[in-house]
Amino acid sequence: MKDPYVIVREDLHRRYEQYFDAEAIDGVLDRVIAEAEATAKIKTFLPVLVERTAAEELEDMAVDINRDGDSRxxxxxxxxxxxxxxxxxxxxxxxxxxxxxxxxxxxxxxxxxxxxxxxxxxxxxxxxxxxxxxxxxxxxxxxxxxxxxxxxxxxxxxxxxxxxxxxxxxxxxxxxxxxxxxxxxxxxxxxxxxxxxxxxxxxxxxxxxx
Missing domain, CATH: 3.40.50.2300 (Response regulator)
Known part of the structure; x- marks a missing residue:
């Protein structure tokens, strides 16, 4: 079965790779995916919600460590x-x-x-x-x-x-x-x-x- 989050993962890596390493980005995304899938009754639009949530968290992390939170x-x-x-x-x-x-x-x-x-x-x-x-x-x-x-x-x-x-x-x-x-x-x-x-x-x- 095709991974519905492939494009989400690719996008987040491209947007935040100059701020965080791949492991950190994947860690945030995988956790958000697990949390979303555990509670969602309808999974059709999960990739949209997952990327939005993960991106918001990565932006907040960048600000917290005094980096520029403005993504590429x-x-x-x-x-x-x-x-x-x-x-x-x-x-x-x-x-x-x-x-x-x-x-x-x-x-x-x-x-x-x-x-x-x-x-x-x-x-x-x-x-x-x-x-x-x-x-x-x-x-x-x-x-x-x-x-x-x-x-x-x-x-x-x-x-x-x-x-x-x-x-x-x-x-x-x-x-x-x-x-x-x-x-x-x-x-x-x-x-x-x-x-x-x-x-x-x-x-x-x-x-x-x-």
């Missing part, structure tokens, strides 16, 4: 195919700030593979493309991003977020390599503004346009 910010980039714009945005963001911001990208209808011109431009900027692959959008009720950035997507997908942002960015599909470089520069400029808004400065020397 998460940005989710969304475009139609997860082949161009969202890949540029996610990988440039990670290049700029590393693991200080959790970055994800997804597509509404991921088909055709990641654009080869996009991969080339990322490589030109010193960004590894070995790990890049298309990811389908999966509505999740157990976790929400701080910011969801929509590019070329008219409707807000069924993903929870604190804030939704629409970026009018050209699709790199079918464009010349020179045009894709321009699109990457425009994406990075918008990322820098967004990072400033959430209080995360880029690493020194990481930006191509600053």
């Amino acid at each position: 910010r998460e940005i989710l980039f969304v475009c139609e195919k997860n082949a161009g714009r969202s890949q540029l945005a996610a990988n440039i963001t990670h290049h700029l700030v590393g693991d200080r911001v959790m970055v994800r990208s997804v597509g509404l209808n991921p088909t055709g593979g990641v654009d080869s011109q996009v991969l080339q431009v990322l490589q030109e900027r010193g960004i590894s493309t070995d790990h890049i692959y298309q990811k389908e959008i999966v509505p999740r009720t157990v976790h929400r991003s701080n910011v969801v950035v929509l590019m070329g997507v008219d409707e807000v997908p069924g993903i929870p977020a604190v804030r939704y942002v629409h970026w009018d960015i050209e699709d790199p599909a079918g464009q010349s390599i020179e045009k894709v470089r321009e699109i990457a520069d425009e994406v990075e400029k918008r990322i820098l503004v967004l990072l400033e808004e959430i209080g995360k400065a880029p690493k020194e020397g990481a930006s191509e346009v600053a």
